Amino acid sequence: MPLRLLLILGALSAFGPLAIDFYLPSFPTLAQVFATDVEHIQLSLAAYFAGLALGQLAYGPVADRYGRRGPLLFGVALFTLASIACALATSLEALIVARFVQALGGCVGMVVSRAVVRDLCDPVHAAKTFSQLMLVMGLAPILAPLGGGLLLASFGWASIFVSLAIFGGLALLGVACWLPETLSQSAPRPPLRGTWQRYLGLLRDREFLAYSLSSGVAMAGMFAYIAGSPFVFIQLYGVPAEHYGWLFGSNAAGFVLVAQINVRLMRYAGPGFWLRRCVWLYCASAVTLLILALLKPAALWPLLIPLFIGIASLGCIIPNASACAMAKHGHHAGSASALMGSLGFIVAAGASALVGVLHDGSAVPMALVITLCALVAVLLAWYSGQLQTYSSGSEERTV
Structure with missing residues (x-):
């Protein structure tokens, strides 16, 4: 894949982690500004996650029907405007709403x-490309908390959020000027009215x-970890x-290295x-973290040692699971x-909300939720191995 295209896709993929990680150092400050506590500030993070979940369901079918560029231009523009609204928020409620809209765009x-990536790559090359994207987007969790802390100390x-708006504007320019339409003209264009049927079909797979x-x-x-670490x-x-x-970025560096x-x-x-x-490495590190937290x-x-190992292992788990999930669905990628x-x-x-709900003044809630997630991930990975793999070859070479 051309480097320029890889950089643009990496920047687009970084919208999620960048908008999350950039403001993590400001949690205690935001709690003071809005006269609340860090647990309530975490609601703005949960709202962002909710916006990411709901917004993706809308963009996917539109991108299959009308192509990739149009939805991108709209969403990146919305992210940019919502970032400005976050900077202008005068209450926690306003910040939560603006964060939700920001996520809908990002x-x-x-x-x-x-x-x-699915338009352009087969499963193995897709896994490689997703891993390369981790290198580009991995700069976000390394640099974002550092930059966020410096901006917080220097300018408030x-x-x-002003910086996020600038990033969004630059990404919008990159998409408009250099990202071609990758959905083939001959590709099927499924109508929007069948959206929920397609989602149900995927859920049955x-x-x-x-x-x-x-x-x-x-x-x-x-x-x-992101919700609890501040x-x-x-x-x-x-x-x-x-x-x-620096601490947050060191874990992100491990993630990028393993990717x-x-x-x-x-x-x-x-x-x-x-x-x-x-996935077993992830589970072992999570259990160790919980024992130490107790x-x-x-x-x-x-606590930093098992955290580093666990977050680093995700650099292998996430791109590989993504490539496997997308492999058979090029006709409605x-x-x-x-x-x-x-x-x-x-x-x-x-998971992020549960960390806040279980808050007890220790590191145990964060470690407990990470461990629960790791155990479920092991079960799901094992179950995927029991299912029939792709007909084009053995698991070791194809999936």
Whole structure:
């Protein structure tokens, strides 16, 4: 895939994590500004997850019917305007609504980028491309908390959302000027009136559902970490807000590194093979994290080691599960991508909200939710291995 196209798709894929990670260091500040607590500020994160889940369901069928570019231009423009509204919010309620609308716009990049990859790649090359996108979009969770902390300290919390608006404007320019239409003119254009029937058909596909939920539940564990880490790092263990990004970014760097290793692993076996092995590493690190959190260590570093291993393992799990889920659905890649993304973010919204509900002033709620997600991911990955694999070859070479 051409580098320019890969960079544009990476930027579009980064809308979700960038808009999440950029404002994480501001949670304690926002709680003070809006005269509330961090648990209520986490509702703005849950609202963003809900917007990502619902918005993707709308964009997928539209992208299959009318092509990839039109929905992209609309959604990125909406994200840009909603980012400005976030910066101007004068109450927590206004911020929550603006974040929801921001997610409705930003999720288009996640849906369409996966569909574009499916338009252009076979399953193995799709897994490689998804891993390469992790390198591009992985800069977001590495740099975003660092940048967010610096902006917070220098210009205040509103500057974070102004920066997101600028990023959205640049992405809009990139799509308008350099992203071609990848949906073939000869491709079937399913009518919108059959949208729910297509979604029901996908939900009846046990293989698609198992792979999609494997990715989604694993990702939900990461978002439980995203929701809980500001409290654990900044308030519980006293990490300065401007330094929070260094810790968060180190975990994101592990995620990116493993994603690039995953590209090389495709030479030896297919994405399903590696998915069903790497998920055990994720589970082991999560259980270790929970045990350590229950022991309530006086220092933060014992928790950082299993966190790093667990988040890094997602660099193998998510791209491989995504490639497997999308492999058989090229004729409606937009709808398949939308449903996969929505399922993931519905679970992510629940996981992030659960961290807040279980809040007890320790790291245990975050660790517990991550562990639950890891255990379910193992079960789903095992179940996917029991289903019939693609007819074009063995699991090791094809899936």
